[in-house]
Amino acid sequence: MLEFIYQHFDTPGFFRLFGFVSFRALLAAMTAMGFSFLFGNVIIERLRRLNFRETIRSDGPESHHAKAGTPTMGGLLILASMSFACILFGNFANFHFTMLLGATLAMGAIGFTDDYSKVVLKKKNGMNARTKMVLTLAIAFLFCYGYYVCTPAELRPERGISYTNTGLFVPFVKGQLLDLTAWLAIPFWMLVLVGCSHAVNLTDGLDGLAIGNASIVSITMGILAYVTGTARAANYLNLPVVEGAHEISVFLAALTGAGVGFLWFNAAPARIFMGDTGSLALGGSLGMCAIILKKEILLVLMGGVFVMEALSVILQVASFKLRGKRIFRMAPIHHHFELLGWPETRVVVRFWLIGIILNLLSLSTLRIQ
Numbered sequence: 001m002l003e004f005i006y007q008h009f010d011t012p013g014f015f016r017l018f019g020f021v022s023f024r025a026l027l028a029a030m031t032a033m034g035f036s037f038l039f040g041n042v043i044i045e046r047l048r049r050l051n052f053r054e055t056i057r058s059d060g061p062e063s064h065h066a067k068a069g070t071p072t073m074g075g076l077l078i079l080a081s082m083s084f085a086c087i088l089f090g091n092f093a094n095f096h097f098t099m100l101l102g103a104t105l106a107m108g109a110i111g112f113t114d115d116y117s118k119v120v121l122k123k124k125n126g127m128n129a130r131t132k133m134v135l136t137l138a139i140a141f142l143f144c145y146g147y148y149v150c151t152p153a154e155l156r157p158e159r160g161i162s163y164t165n166t167g168l169f170v171p172f173v174k175g176q177l178l179d180l181t182a183w184l185a186i187p188f189w190m191l192v193l194v195g196c197s198h199a200v201n202l203t204d205g206l207d208g209l210a211i212g213n214a215s216i217v218s219i220t221m222g223i224l225a226y227v228t229g230t231a232r233a234a235n236y237l238n239l240p241v242v243e244g245a246h247e248i249s250v251f252l253a254a255l256t257g258a259g260v261g262f263l264w265f266n267a268a269p270a271r272i273f274m275g276d277t278g279s280l281a282l283g284g285s286l287g288m289c290a291i292i293l294k295k296e297i298l299l300v301l302m303g304g305v306f307v308m309e310a311l312s313v314i315l316q317v318a319s320f321k322l323r324g325k326r327i328f329r330m331a332p333i334h335h336h337f338e339l340l341g342w343p344e345t346r347v348v349v350r351f352w353l354i355g356i357i358l359n360l361l362s363l364s365t366l367r368i369q
Contacts, residue, residue, distance in 0.1 A: 074277070079281060140284075188296070200282050
């Protein structure tokens with residue numbers, strides 16, 4: 001909104017600062033964080049009065065039973081904080097920005113419906129799994145198809161790397177590795193989006209674990225967005241120049257600020273849980289950003305903690321069905337370490353450290369190609 005005022009009205013010199021993406025990204029992060037701090041207690045109390053409280057699975061670690069009754073659907077706080085900052089400092093003339101925000105809120109709406117079914121309607125497993133997957137795939141398809149249609153099919157900048165909008169980039173390899181074409185690219189993008197969304201959802205099992213790692217990834221992704229959208233920096237690093245991608249850094253800054261603000265209340269012992277309302281939206285937004293920035297493969301390294309959590313579940317289920325034996329004491333893998341005797345805070349902090357290391361490695365790949 002403030003960027004629109006700067007662009008279309010004769011404004012004082014101070015407002016010229018809103019023409020700089022870096023300035024708006026900084027303000028978006030601070031605003032989202034401040035919004036969370038200001039309204040966090042209000043939302044927690046409201047959710048408690050509405051009896052939107054978490055139920056704990058009976059087969060989970062015994063230490064988690066004390067968490068029963070903690071307010072859930074805290075993803076509403078994340079989405080509200082992020083949206084408020086995006087409305088103030090985002091550029092809605094940028095199609096990628098607008099589409100990204102809209103699809104993130106849509107993913108959050110699916111998560112909210114699932115949470116509502118569990119905690120209010122008292123359906124043990126929440127929304128019907130098939131319905132949930134169909135809706136998630138529908139949003140993923142709309143986003144991926146919209147991205148494909150509204151992005152130039154072939155990009156040939158005067159300087160820098162030429163590539164197609166369906167091109168695939170791999171770390172340590174300069175330039176586009178191959179062109180997937182629409183028939184392969186759209187299903188592949190949908191897999192990235194849905195996979196990332198559900199991986200974050202699986203990670204959300206300990207206080208601060210999911211939101212901490214999601215914030216780490218969003219910081220890295222924000223740096224990538226700014227660099228990828230800045231031709232001089234992208235050319236120097238042998239990256240594809242994505243027109244207008246630097247605007248995505250405003251969205252990611254708002255997401256980071258909202259995440260850090262939420263972590264204030266979600267850190268152990270958590271006063272609020274994000275629920276599917278937050279986890280599906282967070283994972284989906286990171287997947288969508290990776291698609292726009294042509295970093296789908298690099299996302300596997302950046303979101304290595306989420307990949308590890310999802311793989312632990314897949315391996316556990318496959319092993320039990322094929323061999324009748326479990327690999328881990330409990331999946332996702334963070335519960336395995338709990339049952340080994342690690343305190344919850346130790347698991348969370350060490351997983352954060354793993355996430356930081358993986359994201360530093362991700363940034364280091366930018367020049368090694």
